[in-house]
Each structure stands twice: as structure tokens, then as C-alpha cells.
Amino acid sequence: MEHLSRFENAALLHHYTDGIKCRVFVTTFAGAAQQWFNQLPVGAIESFQEFRSLFLHQFASSRKVQKTEFILFAVRQREDEPLKEYLQRFNTIALEVPAATQEVKASAFSQGLLDGDFFKSLAKKPISKFDAFLARAAITLTWRKLK
Incomplete structure (x- = not known):
């Protein structure tokens, strides 16, 4: 997903730790992504990898299909x-x-x-x-x- 890829590139550039990635990633949300995040129970995410997986699972249908x-x-x-x-x-x-x-x-x-x-x-x-x-x-x- 393009949004996630852009964020991960920025996080790599700035050498974000796992915890910082989680805190900063949520600040990039708007609309449906923000609503989805707000509905997650407190403490539901323990790592950025888990956050990434949950995010991708939730928004997989938003992914652009690669044209052939x-x-x-x-x-x-x-x-x-x-x-x-x-x-x-x-x-x-x-x-x-x-x-x-x-x-x-x-x-x-x-x-x-x-x-x-x-x-x-x-x-x-x-x-x-x-x-x-x-x-x-x-x-x-x-x-x-x-x-």
C-alpha cells in the first residue's frame, strides 16, 4: 500500500525505533484509517510489525491493482x-x-x-x-x- 510504503521509507530515513514508528504512523491517518484506529482497544498493538499487519489486513481492498x-x-x-x-x-x-x-x-x-x-x-x-x-x-x- 502506497501510504504505508511512504511512511516506512520516511521512518527508515529518520531511524525511527519500533515505538516511535507506532506513535508517528497514527499521526498520518485521516478519515477511515483514523476511525479504524480509534476503535482499536488500548494496548492492542505491541509492535510496529503487528500494527503494519493489522493495517494491511484492514485496508487491503484499498490497494491499487498492478496493471499488466x-x-x-x-x-x-x-x-x-x-x-x-x-x-x-x-x-x-x-x-x-x-x-x-x-x-x-x-x-x-x-x-x-x-x-x-x-x-x-x-x-x-x-x-x-x-x-x-x-x-x-x-x-x-x-x-x-x-x-
Whole structure:
């Protein structure tokens, strides 16, 4: 969970003891987390590890699900969507999939393209790395502006 990870990084940086971690962690709570903590019986937590486990158990459903490469293959250029907008939308989604390789991104991006000038240029001269797609798209978009 992101909140816990950020706290643990700060605690490590500041060399917090186990007891200090427990006291400081609770000060980062708001809303549902604060309500949950307030309902715990006094003395219910004996270590930060126990606090951490209870917290994770309580808020596990709040955890963001890691997106996989498969989601990239579901991204398709819309009929009325210019190349620049499709590229921006694809990039935004690709940032959520840090494990995706250059090759996977390139394959997913090209499979989502509509049949047009850029698609035809890829058919004539294929590209296997996503960075190369970005470079060629930039050239194509600049060329279109000059026309």
C-alpha cells in the first residue's frame, strides 16, 4: 500500500525505533484509517510489525491493482482520434504498466492504430522499439504541420 510504503521509507530515513514508528504512523491517518484506529482497544498493538499487519489486513481492498501488459493491447485508436491524441492516451496508460518492455509497448501501440498514413509507414518500415515509434510519430506530426 502506497501510504504505508511512504511512511516506512520516511521512518527508515529518520531511524525511527519500533515505538516511535507506532506513535508517528497514527499521526498520518485521516478519515477511515483514523476511525479504524480509534476503535482499536488500548494496548492492542505491541509492535510496529503487528500494527503494519493489522493495517494491511484492514485496508487491503484499498490497494491499487498492478496493471499488466495485456491492458495495453486493449487500447485502440478511435475513429475520430488524431495520432497525437492516441499517442498521448496510450502513453498515459503505458506509464501505469512499468513492467512493459519497449517491444511489448511497440506491438500493442501498432495493433491499436487505425489504417492511415502512420500505420502504412510502419508496414513499409517496421519498428520494434516503442522509443522509435515516438521518434517516428514526432517526425510524422511535424511533417503534417508543415504541409
